[in-house]
Structure formats: C-alpha cells, structure tokens
Amino acid sequence: MLTLQRKQHLLEILERDGQIVAKTLSEQLGLSEDTIRRDLRQLAKEGLLQRVHGGALPASPALAAFAERQQISPDAKPAIGRAAAAMIQPGQVVFIDGGTTAVQLVRQLPQALQATVVTHSPSIAIELVTYPHIEVIMIGGRLFKHSIVGVGAAAIEAIGRIRADLYFMGVCSLHPEAGISTGDFEEACIKRALSDAATKTIVLASPEKLDTASPFQIAPLNQVSEIVVNAGVADTLIAPYRKMGIAITLA
Incomplete structure (x- = not known):
C-alpha cells in the first residue's frame, strides 16, 4: 500500500470508528507501529487528526479562526x-x-x-x-x-x-x-x-x-x-x- 493510500485509509477508519489505535491497526494491516505512527504524525501536521497516546482522534473544527x-x-x-x-x-x-x-x-x-x-x-x-x-x-x-x-x-x-x-x-x-x-x-x-x-x-x-x-x-x-x-x-x-x-x- 502506497503512503497516500495508507493515509487515506487511516482517515476512513477514523471517520468510521471515531478513533485509531496504532497497535491494533498495525496488526490488521501487517505494518509496523512505527509506520502507522509516522503517518499519524504527518496527518496531524496537516490538521486532519489529533494524535493521542496510542493512536489518534478526530481534530476539532473549533481550532479554526x-x-x-x-x-x-x-x-x-x-x-x-x-x-x-x-x-x-x-x-x-x-x-x-x-x-x-x-x-x-x-x-x-x-x-x-x-x-x-x-x-x-x-x-x-x-x-x-x-x-x-x-x-x-x-x-x-x-x-x-x-x-x-x-x-x-x-x-x-x-x-x-x-x-x-x-x-x-x-x-x-x-x-x-x-x-x-x-x-x-x-x-x-x-x-x-x-x-x-x-x-x-x-x-x-x-x-x-x-x-x-x-x-x-x-x-x-x-x-x-x-x-x-x-x-x-x-x-x-x-x-x-x-x-x-x-x-x-x-x-
């Protein structure tokens, strides 16, 4: 799975489940936790989610101007x-x-x-x-x-x-x-x-x-x-x- 596809998949999971658990997802996708965490860091920098301990949660729209x-x-x-x-x-x-x-x-x-x-x-x-x-x-x-x-x-x-x-x-x-x-x-x-x-x-x-x-x-x-x-x-x-x-x- 390409990086862009992985990121899109992560966002789809977040929208569906309301959270991402890095360990669980790494086992499901057959990827390392480091890879999942790296993707989450990049998505967080783009303001698309909020990283928390062990995974991610949706970012709040209230952070807007x-x-x-x-x-x-x-x-x-x-x-x-x-x-x-x-x-x-x-x-x-x-x-x-x-x-x-x-x-x-x-x-x-x-x-x-x-x-x-x-x-x-x-x-x-x-x-x-x-x-x-x-x-x-x-x-x-x-x-x-x-x-x-x-x-x-x-x-x-x-x-x-x-x-x-x-x-x-x-x-x-x-x-x-x-x-x-x-x-x-x-x-x-x-x-x-x-x-x-x-x-x-x-x-x-x-x-x-x-x-x-x-x-x-x-x-x-x-x-x-x-x-x-x-x-x-x-x-x-x-x-x-x-x-x-x-x-x-x-x-």
Whole structure:
C-alpha cells in the first residue's frame, strides 16, 4: 500500500470508528507501529487528526479562526446559550468564557437579571454593555487573537482572587478518554484557573466538539459538574459522561 493510500485509509477508519489505535491497526494491516505512527504524525501536521497516546482522534473544527467558527452549528449554539443562561440565578458571580457559544449565552440573558459577570473576553463584555443590572468585571492580559480572550500571568493572578458560583467553559474538544482540551497552552491554563476558582464548572459543547481532541488538556472530566449539549446529539456520544456522574442538559 502506497503512503497516500495508507493515509487515506487511516482517515476512513477514523471517520468510521471515531478513533485509531496504532497497535491494533498495525496488526490488521501487517505494518509496523512505527509506520502507522509516522503517518499519524504527518496527518496531524496537516490538521486532519489529533494524535493521542496510542493512536489518534478526530481534530476539532473549533481550532479554526473565530470568523469561521461563527458559521459552525448556527442552530445549536443559540439553543445551548439559552439553556445555559437559564442556570444563572440573581445575585450570583459568574465566570463566562470567550467563544462563539458563550456569546450566544449572554445574548439570552434577561435584561432584568442582577448578577456579576467576570470575563477575560472583550466580546462578552461588549455584549453586556446594555444590561443595566449586570456588573461586568474584565480580566486583562495579553490578547490571544484566535479566541479573542486575555491570557498570561496577569490574568491568572486576577482570576485567583475571585470566587465564582458558576463557570461556563467553552472548549475546542470534549472526549470521554482524552478529556477537555483546547488548541493553545496558555488558553488551557486560563480555563483551568477559572474552573479552579468556581464552585461549579459547566461545559458548553456544540456538536462538532464532541468526540474530538485538541493538543492541550484543560482539566480532568471529574472537575466538570455539567455539560450542555444540543438536543439532537446522539445518545451514544453523551452516555459515557452520564456514566461518570456528569449531569447532561439537552438544549
């Protein structure tokens, strides 16, 4: 089998099975594990999959630029945002992440809501300008342009001085084995700090993020209290999280 044919075959297996196990595949194809791993490395460089220990998982479309991500799951994100917005109670202090799904969350908040929103996202802060009873606290730092959020040591220090009731986390990828992950090391550190500083972490997961992986792990799944997903998602995709004791809200 030629290299190009092998790579195409690997991608077909990944699409069919949702994962590649290098050892199993090497036995099936009669090839060395080194050959399979080399092909996986090359496919990962092309952004066609995400390498993990022992094989590969689908890469997340959420690694694309912000403008492109706005076009992904246009119906699911408002529904997820609506369900998440309903969880916020008057008087609470809430961390809201950056990202396209989080923008939908703040757009669904009632105008009369009295709460404090802490965010490292200028986009989220601007969306909240017209809410007269929501106090907005902005976390500064270096602007990570991919997600339009503040990152860095100053942001982490500021987060560490706040205790929030809820943290609505946006993610690039969610997988029952690979956990919660994103495409940037510093952004992963910020998300981890926000989760550590909140009583409850709620993950906003539009359909394209499920069963995918990104390079940098944010936190173990046992740190997640709840996942909000679109009602049309297959039960097989969310069943593993229910088994872990994570609450699932179908939007």
